[in-house]
Amino acid sequence: MITYDSDLFTITTDSFTYQMKKDAYGRLLHLYHGSPIAGDASALLSYRDRGFSGSPYEAGTDRTYSYDYLPLEVSTAGEGDFRTPGIVIEQEDGTLSAAFRYESHRIYTGTEAVRGLPHASADDAECLEIKLTEELSKAELTLTYAAKGSSLVRGMRIKAGDRKITVRKALYSMDTLASDHDVIWFDGRHCSERNMKRDHIDTSALTCTSRRGATSHQMNNSFIICASDTTETHGEAVLLSLLWSGSFTFFAEKDQYGTMRCALGAGSEFFSYDLENDELVLPQLLMTYSAEGLGDLSVKNSRFVSDHIRRKLRGGLTNPVLLNNWEATYFDFNGEKLLQIAKEAKNLGCDLFVLDDGWFGHRNDDLSSLGDWYENREKLGMSLDELSARITEAGIAFGLWVEPEMISEDSDLYRAHPEWALAVPGKAPVRGRYQLVLDMSNPEVTDYLKKTLDDLITRGRLSYMKWDYNRFITDFHSSVTLPGRIEYDYIRGLYSVFEYLNERHPDLLIEGCSGGGGRFDLGLLYYTPQSWLSDDTDAIERIDIEFGSSYIYPVSSFGSHVSAVPNHQTHRTSPLFTRSSVAMIGSYGLELDPTKLSEGEKSVIRDEIKAYKELCPIIKDGDFYRLMHTPDAGCCLAVSQDRKDAVLIAVRRLSHGNPKDFHVRLRGLDEKAMYSVGDKVFSGSMLMNAGFLLPFTYSEDLEAVRVRIKAL
Ligand code: GLA
Numbered sequence: 001m002i003t004y005d006s007d008l009f010t011i012t013t014d015s016f017t018y019q020m021k022k023d024a025y026g027r028l029l030h031l032y033h034g035s036p037i038a039g040d041a042s043a044l045l046s047y048r049d050r051g052f053s054g055s056p057y058e059a060g061t062d063r064t065y066s067y068d069y070l071p072l073e074v075s076t077a078g079e080g081d082f083r084t085p086g087i088v089i090e091q092e093d094g095t096l097s098a099a100f101r102y103e104s105h106r107i108y109t110g111t112e113a114v115r116g117l118p119h120a121s122a123d124d125a126e127c128l129e130i131k132l133t134e135e136l137s138k139a140e141l142t143l144t145y146a147a148k149g150s151s152l153v154r155g156m157r158i159k160a161g162d163r164k165i166t167v168r169k170a171l172y173s174m175d176t177l178a179s180d181h182d183v184i185w186f187d188g189r190h191c192s193e194r195n196m197k198r199d200h201i202d203t204s205a206l207t208c209t210s211r212r213g214a215t216s217h218q219m220n221n222s223f224i225i226c227a228s229d230t231t232e233t234h235g236e237a238v239l240l241s242l243l244w245s246g247s248f249t250f251f252a253e254k255d256q257y258g259t260m261r262c263a264l265g266a267g268s269e270f271f272s273y274d275l276e277n278d279e280l281v282l283p284q285l286l287m288t289y290s291a292e293g294l295g296d297l298s299v300k301n302s303r304f305v306s307d308h309i310r311r312k313l314r315g316g317l318t319n320p321v322l323l324n325n326w327e328a329t330y331f332d333f334n335g336e337k338l339l340q341i342a343k344e345a346k347n348l349g350c351d352l353f354v355l356d357d358g359w360f361g362h363r364n365d366d367l368s369s370l371g372d373w374y375e376n377r378e379k380l381g382m383s384l385d386e387l388s389a390r391i392t393e394a395g396i397a398f399g400l401w402v403e404p405e406m407i408s409e410d411s412d413l414y415r416a417h418p419e420w421a422l423a424v425p426g427k428a429p430v431r432g433r434y435q436l437v438l439d440m441s442n443p444e445v446t447d448y449l450k451k452t453l454d455d456l457i458t459r460g461r462l463s464y465m466k467w468d469y470n471r472f473i474t475d476f477h478s479s480v481t482l483p484g485r486i487e488y489d490y491i492r493g494l495y496s497v498f499e500y501l502n503e504r505h506p507d508l509l510i511e512g513c514s515g516g517g518g519r520f521d522l523g524l525l526y527y528t529p530q531s532w533l534s535d536d537t538d539a540i541e542r543i544d545i546e547f548g549s550s551y552i553y554p555v556s557s558f559g560s561h562v563s564a565v566p567n568h569q570t571h572r573t574s575p576l577f578t579r580s581s582v583a584m585i586g587s588y589g590l591e592l593d594p595t596k597l598s599e600g601e602k603s604v605i606r607d608e609i610k611a612y613k614e615l616c617p618i619i620k621d622g623d624f625y626r627l628m629h630t631p632d633a634g635c636c637l638a639v640s641q642d643r644k645d646a647v648l649i650a651v652r653r654l655s656h657g658n659p660k661d662f663h664v665r666l667r668g669l670d671e672k673a674m675y676s677v678g679d680k681v682f683s684g685s686m687l688m689n690a691g692f693l694l695p696f697t698y699s700e701d702l703e704a705v706r707v708r709i710k711a712l
Pocket of ligand 1: 326356357401468470513514515516532534535
């Protein structure tokens with residue numbers, strides 16, 4: 001329910017309350033967010049003359065009223081608030097002062113589409129829109145809130161008024177009184193994405209950013225704010241996650257009176273967006289609440305993302321079992337070799353064969369050809385049409401790898417359009433993997449890509465496309481876009497290509513990728529329902545990446561493959577069953593040469609693919625719980641939403657002499673139901689309260705167990 005009463009905006013669902021107040025001077029205060037409350041949280045505010053805290057002019061001689069300590073929904077510079085502002089507007093004359101005052105609001109049902117940007121959709125969401133006007137420039141700030149279940153989706157737009165303004169920063173901020181909170185963030189590096197880190201926010205401030213033009217492996221754009229005693233199974237937590245794939249900024253800081261301000265939004269310090277008769281629509285922010293710990297938070301968040309944000313294909317392939325030839329062949333293949341691999345993949349039970357990098361231009365290594373999205377006939381020994389026809393005739397769907405946002409200097413495209421690459425005139429550009437980045441803010445570039453990729457999809461009869469992005473932006477100079485706008489306009493350009501292709505090919509599955517999981521975010525999931533999780537295919541390390549990512553995203557969005565041993569990244573040899581069990585925590589596939597497998601291995605993989613197809617509905621539509629995550633072992637459970645069917649997957653990562661037992665308490669089951677667990681029967685209450693002894697045999701290293709649990 002959303003109410004407006006005596007200047008008080010209250011958004012309440014069964015799971016949370018979010019409360020704001022229009023104050024006597026038209027500014028918007030942020031009073032509360034958290035477990036549901038009835039009543040006016042402004043009772044928590046105190047007014048005293050606080051030294052060195054200035055007061056708004058309208059307050060006259062009242063020195064007790066100051067924006068230096070009041071919790072604010074919209075925090076700007078020049079209002080007496082000395083904390084880090086969420087919004088910075090530069091006026092035409094360079095002044096950074098801005099004062100946004102309430103103008104109007106409306107309450108309505110059903111989210112509205114945001115053209116050109118990823119957005120949450122829910123016809124029955126309760127929505128609030130508040131308009132504020134900036135005193136000097138008459139710029140209009142529109143804030144939107146859509147509430148459903150445990151989630152709140154915030155939106156923000158800034159429209160220029162009479163005069164030109166420059167938006168230097170536009171983050172969603174949130175102030176919390178008397179804060180005793182931790183912040184959780186997810187950092188990493190290539191091949192080690194989304195490591196969960198946690199710190200208490202005291203007087204120190206935490207800033208996390210990506211200035212790479214993409215979300216990045218190094219820092220994900222999702223954060224959890226939780227009580228300092230919150231655990232997996234207990235306590236309050238709210239997850240903030242941006243529907244955005246570009247640079248971003250997050251900060252959390254505590255002020256002199258113990259109020260915490262945290263803010264998250266698009267753009268780094270390189271962002272600066274001038275507006276004249278123009279509007280800037282900022283990407284949405286998803287906030288999901290739980291009072292029952294981080295496990296429940298991720299279950300609720302994943303459900304919301306699956307139901308209201310993540311793309312659903314009209315038809316075609318959903319979570320297909322695929323074989324990707326990258327680690328099987330790298331650049332060393334021809335058409336006949338690919339056909340053999342595809343046929344063998346079909347024999348094993350795969351639905352889709354994906355031809356990765358190296359099929360186009362004259363590419364035999366990563367030095368050339370990005371931009372030339374036509375096949376290398378000489379290398380393939382046949383046309384793309386023929387290859388595709390022969391693969392699909394073998395009874396398996398066909399997909400291709402592309403890296404459309406990139407350009408190699410050694411390419412026909414670069415020779416024709418050097419100005420399409422982002423580069424600073426007079427300065428040699430920075431190369432990343434030898435390549436340059438195309439200027440996606442330039443409509444000529446995006447039009448070219450729309451046409452080229454549309455033709456490729458049609459001609460290659462593609463069911464799937466792996467959309468890669470293998471370097472970050474360094475040279476923020478475009479031949480058409482002002483430098484400060486590039487971070488934003490680039491991503492808008494990218495989204496426009498996805499939007500076009502998805503409309504033209506509603507059955508096409510696009511899988512996101514960026515050197516593995518360097519651009520794994522809700523913005524991409526809106527267009528590409530799954531994303532390659534990491535270039536690290538080692539099962540033992542991948543558990544960390546899967547578990548970290550599962551705090552934010554539905555596990556079925558994780559591209560997750562069984563690869564050969566010794567593993568190409570870690571040189572570790574783990575059992576096939578272990579590799580396969582870990583790959584089942586996601587959208588399953590193979591990343592190996594099936595023609596090199598022994599008959600024994602083929603038979604195991606055939607059985608494993610059958611097993612995955614049976615488990616896939618639980619992984620896809622069910623809830624995912626992390627039960628144990630230590631250097632010694634990882635254990636998780638996927639439970640169908642009716643709580644009748646579940647699968648537990650556990651891996652021992654470190655062997656010890658005379659090992660200890662591993663016990664886990666299951667979650668998400670029905671306490672009153674009886675379950676068959678392998679060949680035994682247990683009550684739900686036994687499994688959830690007393691626990692379950694993981695049935696490891698301790699007879700091999702890196703052992704996995706997979707246990708099916710079914711209600712009787
Ligand atoms: C990236 C991807 C890999 C593979 C290579 C090809 O690193 O993450 O899966 O596609 O590019 O060059």
